[in-house]
Amino acid sequence: MKKVYFLGLIVFLSACGVEKDSKEVVQTSLEIHKPENAPTKVLNVGFLAINGVYNSELMAPYDIFQHTIFHTDPGMKTFIVSPTLEPIVTFEGITVTPHYSFENVPEIDVLVVPSAEHNMDSDLEDEVLISFVKEKGAKAQFVMSLCDGAFILAQAGLLDNVKCTTFPSDIAKMRKRFPDLDIYEDVSFVHDGKAITSSGGAKSYDPALYLVEYLYGKQKAKGVAKGLVIDWKVGEIKSILP
Amino acid sequence: MKKVYFLGLIVFLSACGVEKDSKEVVQTSLEIHKPENAPTKVLNVGFLAINGVYNSELMAPYDIFQHTIFHTDPGMKTFIVSPTLEPIVTFEGITVTPHYSFENVPEIDVLVVPSAEHNMDSDLEDEVLISFVKEKGAKAQFVMSLCDGAFILAQAGLLDNVKCTTFPSDIAKMRKRFPDLDIYEDVSFVHDGKAITSSGGAKSYDPALYLVEYLYGKQKAKGVAKGLVIDWKVGEIKSILP
Numbered sequence: 251m252k253k254v255y256f257l258g259l260i261v262f263l264s265a266c267g268v269e270k271d272s273k274e275v276v277q278t279s280l281e282i283h284k285p286e287n288a289p290t291k292v293l294n295v296g297f298l299a300i301n302g303v304y305n306s307e308l309m310a311p312y313d314i315f316q317h318t319i320f321h322t323d324p325g326m327k328t329f330i331v332s333p334t335l336e337p338i339v340t341f342e343g344i345t346v347t348p349h350y351s352f353e354n355v356p357e358i359d360v361l362v363v364p365s366a367e368h369n370m371d372s373d374l375e376d377e378v379l380i381s382f383v384k385e386k387g388a389k390a391q392f393v394m395s396l397c398d399g400a401f402i403l404a405q406a407g408l409l410d411n412v413k414c415t416t417f418p419s420d421i422a423k424m425r426k427r428f429p430d431l432d433i434y435e436d437v438s439f440v441h442d443g444k445a446i447t448s449s450g451g452a453k454s455y456d457p458a459l460y461l462v463e464y465l466y467g468k469q470k471a472k473g474v475a476k477g478l479v480i481d482w483k484v485g486e487i488k489s490i491l492p
Numbered sequence: 493m494k495k496v497y498f499l500g501l502i503v504f505l506s507a508c509g510v511e512k513d514s515k516e517v518v519q520t521s522l523e524i525h526k527p528e529n530a531p532t533k534v535l536n537v538g539f540l541a542i543n544g545v546y547n548s549e550l551m552a553p554y555d556i557f558q559h560t561i562f563h564t565d566p567g568m569k570t571f572i573v574s575p576t577l578e579p580i581v582t583f584e585g586i587t588v589t590p591h592y593s594f595e596n597v598p599e600i601d602v603l604v605v606p607s608a609e610h611n612m613d614s615d616l617e618d619e620v621l622i623s624f625v626k627e628k629g630a631k632a633q634f635v636m637s638l639c640d641g642a643f644i645l646a647q648a649g650l651l652d653n654v655k656c657t658t659f660p661s662d663i664a665k666m667r668k669r670f671p672d673l674d675i676y677e678d679v680s681f682v683h684d685g686k687a688i689t690s691s692g693g694a695k696s697y698d699p700a701l702y703l704v705e706y707l708y709g710k711q712k713a714k715g716v717a718k719g720l721v722i723d724w725k726v727g728e729i730k731s732i733l734p
Contacts, residue, residue: 306720309551309586310694316584330586337589342558344551344572345589347579397721418721451721452552455694478548479639479660479693 282460283467289359292324293391293465296358298383298402299330299348302367304341307396310454311362314462314474321473322466331355333378341367352382360461361390365397365450370423374405383408390444394457397450404428412442417450455480524702525709531601534566535633535707538600540625540644541572541590544609546583549638552696553604556704556716563715564708573597575620583609594624602703603632607639607692612665616647626650632686636699639692646670654684659692697722 295315299308308330318325332338332348339345350356363383366373373379384406387393395403400416401424403409415434416424425433434440439448439457441464448457459482463471475482537557541550550572560567574580574590581587592598605625608615615621626648629635637645642658643666645651657676658666667675676682681690681699683706690699701724705713717724 304555305551306555309547312586313546313548313584328584342555342570343591344554347587347589349585419718449721451719452694452697453721476661477693479691479695 281468282464287465288467289324289465293326293359294357295326295328295360295362296331296350296355296386297328297362297364298399299332299338299340299346299364300366300373300379301338302341303338304365304367304397304450305344306452307364307399307450307454308340308346310452311364311394311396311458313478314455314458315360315362317474317477318462318466318470320477322470325466326360329355331358333382352378355386358386358390360392360394361386362458363393363395363399363402364454365395365399365417369398369401370420370427374401374427380406392444392446392461394446394448394461396448396454396457399450400424400447401427403445403447404431409445409447412445413440414442414445414447415440415449416447523710524706529707530709531566531707535568535601536599537568537570537602537604538573538592538597538628539570539604539606540641541574541580541582541588541606542608542615542621543580544583545580546607546609546639546692547586548694549606549641549692549696550582550588552694553606553636553638553700555720556697556700557602557604559716559719560704560708560712562719564712567708568602571597573600575624594620597628600628600632602634602636603628604700605635605637605641605644606696607637607641607659611640611643612662612669616643616669622648634686634688634703636688636690636703638690638696638699641692642666642689643669645687645689646673651687651689654687655682656684656687656689657682657691658689 297308297312312328315326316328329349331350333352335348335351337345337347383402387406387408393403393408397417398420400414409431413432413434415437418435421433421435438453439446439460441460446457446461448454459471459475462474472482539550539554554570557568558570571591573592575594577590577593579587579589625644629648629650635645635650639659640662642656651673655674655676657679660677663675663677680695681688681702688699688703690696701713701717704716714724
């Protein structure tokens with residue numbers, strides 16, 4: 251039976267928040283990691299970074315995944331892939347040199363799509379970009395979006411038939427652009443099948459930490475979290491049966 | 493009378509945390525912004541980035557400060573300054589090209605020192621680095637550290653006679669290295685005089701957002717916070733009278 255994992259949007263980053271319940275929430279999963287989830291090899295985690303990529307959406311999950319190497323073996327190998335090897339400039343104006351281009355990137359086990367400035371308009375018409383995401387996403391074990399990166403995953407067809415989410419203020423736009431998709435609000439992230447989509451910003455740590463726990467277990471996730479001064483509470487993750 | 497501002501470490505990033513009280517906490521400041529705090533010009537915010545700088549500690553405050561330009565005018569001009577103009581490689585392995593070197597950096601109003609891999613050892617013996625921080629910090633209106641960046645500020649003498657904090661696991665090391673300093677634990681950040689020191693990691697948004705509120709007011713801070721999917725609660729900030 252397919253399970254979908256959510257993390258309440260308000261729970262993680264506020265003491266005063268009250269977790270929104272959904273009729274669909276039927277159980278609390280106290281243990282999301284299972285032995286069969288544990289990778290037997292280093293996972294290649296490729297971060298798609300194009301001009302206008304947002305710092306937080308790139309760096310927060312990057313840090314979570316990169317730090318796995320200090321807590322588990324085999325861990326994750328993180329890298330940045332861009333259309334070419336030319337440096338890209340983030341939305342906030344930081345110049346970053348990619349590790350790989352679309353041409354020479356190695357196999358990607360986890361494809362991460364951080365939001366970028368034009369994810370809701372011109373990037374959706376960029377056939378090279380969308381083809382890359384479609385092809386690499388199809389082969390990947392997991393695809394993850396931060397913030398409006400969900401629009402890119404959706405355009406590439408990777409969110410068909412799965413529950414998903416995006417940046418809170420862009421939920422309506424995403425529903426309009428992709429009326430057939432099942433888009434959730436008031437959640438930090440949604441995991442359904444191989445897709446993990448998320449709200450972004452400072453909450454961009456959540457979906458990555460969740461995946462670390464899913465793959466490597468609670469203690470490893472807590473170790474990674476502690477290094478990043480995050481109080482990670484596995485008990486706050488709810489699973490739903492769609 | 494000098495006031496020191498704290499944000500409880502657990503409050504911001506966990507629903508289950510209980511804020512630790514201190515005997516010194518004597519009032520809750522519901523309004524930290526005062527008209528006299530409001531800058532009349534664009535503030536230059538210089539981020540010190542050296543090899544081994546941690547992504548989150550660099551990017552989280554960078555995003556908060558850079559995004560001010562969408563919420564207030566005059567806002568902040570953010571840039572990265574490194575010893576030379578050569579690209580630096582972050583702890584997590586991302587190559588970043590600085591905007592300025594120590595030689596050509598413009599005036600810095602807010603000097604931000606994110607942690608880097610060797611902040612607790614060899615960086616403290618780097619006379620060029622420490623001299624730069626000492627000189628620019630003396631002229632700046634504010635100095636801010638994330639995580640172990642506090643060691644650099646301390647070595648440069650910028651934490652003499654102020655309360656301060658650092659990465660939770662390095663509090664003991666900092667007390668040993670700088671026995672005369674007044675180092676707090678269980679707080680996200682401490683603001684005392686011109687120094688704002690903080691715990692780091694995913695909590696690196698806090699001190700920057702606090703400074704945005706201090707300078708530009710609650711509504712501006714809430715606007716910046718919303719864009720980064722942060723629930724910023726001014727009422728959670730406590731002021732103490734040392």
